[in-house]
Each structure stands twice: as structure tokens, then as C-alpha cells.
Amino acid sequence: MQTQGTDAVMVTETDGTKKRVFSGIQPSGELHLGNYLGAIKGWADRQNEKVNFFCIVDLHAITVPQDPETLRSRTRSVAAMLLASGLDPSRCTLFIQSHVPAHAEGCWLLNCVTPIGWLERMTQFKDKSAGQQRVSTGLLDYPVLMAADIILYDADEVPVGDDQKQHVELARDIASRFNRLYGETFVVPEPVIPEVGARVMGLNDPAVKMSKTHSAARGHAVAMLDEPEEIERSFRRAVTDSGNEIAFSDDPAKAGVNNLLGIYKVVTGRSKDDVAWDFEDARGYGDLKARVAEVVIEELRPIQQRYHRLMGDVGELDSLLARGAEQAEAVSGPKLREVKERVGLVLPG
Numbered sequence: 001m002q003t004q005g006t007d008a009v010m011v012t013e014t015d016g017t018k019k020r021v022f023s024g025i026q027p028s029g030e031l032h033l034g035n036y037l038g039a040i041k042g043w044a045d046r047q048n049e050k051v052n053f054f055c056i057v058d059l060h061a062i063t064v065p066q067d068p069e070t071l072r073s074r075t076r077s078v079a080a081m082l083l084a085s086g087l088d089p090s091r092c093t094l095f096i097q098s099h100v101p102a103h104a105e106g107c108w109l110l111n112c113v114t115p116i117g118w119l120e121r122m123t124q125f126k127d128k129s130a131g132q133q134r135v136s137t138g139l140l141d142y143p144v145l146m147a148a149d150i151i152l153y154d155a156d157e158v159p160v161g162d163d164q165k166q167h168v169e170l171a172r173d174i175a176s177r178f179n180r181l182y183g184e185t186f187v188v189p190e191p192v193i194p195e196v197g198a199r200v201m202g203l204n205d206p207a208v209k210m211s212k213t214h215s216a217a218r219g220h221a222v223a224m225l226d227e228p229e230e231i232e233r234s235f236r237r238a239v240t241d242s243g244n245e246i247a248f249s250d251d252p253a254k255a256g257v258n259n260l261l262g263i264y265k266v267v268t269g270r271s272k273d274d275v276a277w278d279f280e281d282a283r284g285y286g287d288l289k290a291r292v293a294e295v296v297i298e299e300l301r302p303i304q305q306r307y308h309r310l311m312g313d314v315g316e317l318d319s320l321l322a323r324g325a326e327q328a329e330a331v332s333g334p335k336l337r338e339v340k341e342r343v344g345l346v347l348p349g
């Protein structure tokens with residue numbers, strides 16, 4: 001495991017020309033191909049160009065019930081998976097949200113400038129609370145915590161999948177409102193959504209986004225830790241259509257094939273035209289599914305090997321996360337103090 005002390009902070013402090021990036025991921029279920037292609041792969045590929053903060057958002061995870069032991073082990077497991085996927089602690093700050101109290105405190109300060117109506121209209125809140133008997137205050141407040149995550153780092157860019165766009169837009173609204181009320185304090189962040197891969201769909205139902213919530217359904221998701229045989233089986237069962245044309249398409253009836261081609265495109269990094277060439281000689285959908293499975297298996301194989309090595313040394317993983325938290329605190333702590341000062345709190349002497 002590569003670590004280089006406080007390099008990431010030094011870059012942050014001395015190089016004002018590099019854009020700042022913040023993104024987060026919940027340790028609430030097994031990471032899947034949607035998380036990897038919509039977010040993690042892009043984070044890893046573009047670390048050199050930016051000053052990066054990546055956060056495992058355990059406080060967000062507990063807005064819905066979690067088994068404590070499972071949450072604890074999943075949090076470390078997500079950290080190991082991010083490192084295995086190429087996040088490099090010498091080029092990014094990787095940390096656990098609850099290790100940096102500025103996030104929860106910042107959330108409170110931002111709550112006090114956020115109209116409740118802004119939260120009630122969030123589609124993810126409506127989806128997650130629909131039909132639930134008990135809905136926590138935390139679930140409603142979820143996007144304000146997410147805004148605190150982002151704006152406490154003066155992030156310019158927030159690379160996320162399509163489903164998080166509305167939350168990032170809310171963070172923009174909250175930052176702008178605070179700036180109007182108290183004077184220029186926060187950078188107003190931009191969501192950065194990949195052109196392809198932003199919405200990887202379920203293999204069993206290409207009308208539904210691949211998600212941790214539906215992961216238990218047979219053939220829905222490819223988990224990043226699935227064995228090759230399991231991955232082959234999931235793709236073999238993938239829902240397509242009754243035709244035989246292998247082409248990118250916006251037609252909802254062709255969403256299954258479009259999803260498979262999108263997965264292939266992001267994994268291989270090829271252009272749409274090159275992908276079309278690759279499948280010119282394909283013998284039907286069976287062939288398409290087998291080839292997509294093959295590139296996914298080859299992409300995940302080295303990640304899985306690195307993951308298992310990293311999980312073999314939990315002490316090293318924990319100390320790396322502790323260093324990440326220190327680096328994150330060094331950036332978000334002073335910002336939080338500035339916010340407190342602006343709203344009129346007496347700072348401790």
C-alpha cells in the first residue's frame with residue numbers, strides 16, 4: 001500500500017490552479033458495477049489532474065437501519081475496494097466521514113439556512129421513504145449532510161452517477177443561499193456526470209437502475225467481488241429483446257442491449273464507433289453477453305486480488321484512513337470555523 005504522509009494537503013494548500021474534487025460513497029451494501037463504472041473508475045482515472053477528496057459516508061448510511069457489525073466491516077471493505085480500484089493515497093485524500101466531525105457540525109449550520117421544502121421535494125427522499133412506516137429525520141436531512149461534505153472542501157467538481165445530480169444541485173442552492181445571507185464563503189460546486197456509465201441498469205430489468213437495494217434480486221447486479229462464474233451467469237441471464245441488432249439506442253425496447261454496450265464501452269474505454277466495430281462479427285445476443293462478461297471479469301480480476309491483499313492487513317488500512325482523516329480535517333476544520341464566525345458564534349479562545 002502506497003502512502004506519502006500529508007502530500008495531498010500540501011497540494012491543496014499550495015496549488016490554487018488545480019480544481020478540487022469531492023465525492024462520496026455509502027458503505028450500505030455490496031459495491032456493484034454501477035458504483036464502479038458510474039463513479040469509482042472515473043475517480044481513479046482522473047486523480048492526477050485535480051486535488052481529490054473521497055469519503056466513505058458512514059453517517060449517510062445510518063439514515064436507514066443498519067446492522068452495526070455489518071456496517072463496521074463494510075466501511076473497511078469499501079475503503080479497501082476503493083484503494084484496490086486505483087485510488088492512490090499519495091494523490092487523493094481518502095477518509096471515513098464520521099472521523100471528521102466538521103461534516104456533522106457543518107450539516108447543522110447548513111440546516112439552519114435550508115428551507116424544509118427543498119428537502120421534501122428530493123426524489124430520492126420520496127423513493128426511499130415511500131411505503132416505510134418509520135422514516136428518520138436523518139433521511140430527510142441526508143442532502144444537507146451531503147452539501148456539507150462537498151462545500152466544506154470548496155469543491156469545484158463532484159463526480160457522481162446520474163442519480164446524485166439532484167443532491168449536488170441542492171448543494172449548489174445551499175452554498176449560494178449561505179453566500180447571499182452571510183457573504184462569499186463557499187465555492188458553488190458543479191456535478192460532473194459521465195456521458196456513458198452514469199446510469200448502469202439492472203441486468204434483470206434494464207428499466208431499473210442497478211442498485212444496492214435491489215442487489216438481492218437474482219441476476220440484478222454484478223457485485224465487484226463476484227466470482228467469474230457468477231459474473232458469466234449474470235450476463236448470460238441479462239434481459240435483452242426479441243431482435244438481433246447490436247447497436248447503441250435510446251429506444252426503451254432496446255434498453256437491455258444498450259446497457260450491455262454501455263458497460264462494454266466504459267470498461268474498455270473505447271469510442272462508440274469502435275464498440276460498434278467490435279460487435280460487427282458478433283453472432284447474436286449470446287455472443288454479445290459472453291464478450292461483455294469477459295471484459296468485466298478481466299477488469300475486476302486484478303481489483304479483486306488487490307482487495308483481498310488489502311483486507312489481509314486491517315491495521316495498515318486503519319492507519320491509512322486515520323491519515324486521510326487528518327488531511328481532511330486540515331481542510332474542512334478551518335472552513336467550519338469561518339462558517340461559525342460568519343453566523344455569529346463565539347469561537348473558543
Ligand code: TYM
Pocket residue numbers: 022023024025026027034035036037038039040057060145146149150158159160161162163164167197198199200201209210211
Ligand atoms: P452511493 O453510495 O449510492 O453511490 C456511489 C456512487 O455510485 C453512483 N452509482 C451509479 N452510477 C451509475 N449507475 C448506477 N447504477 C449507479 N448506482 C450508484 C452514484 O451516483 C454515486 O456517485 N449520496 C451519495 C453519497 C454521497 C456523496 C457525497 C456523493 C454522500 N456525500 C458528496 C458525492 C458528494 C450516495 O448515496 O452514493
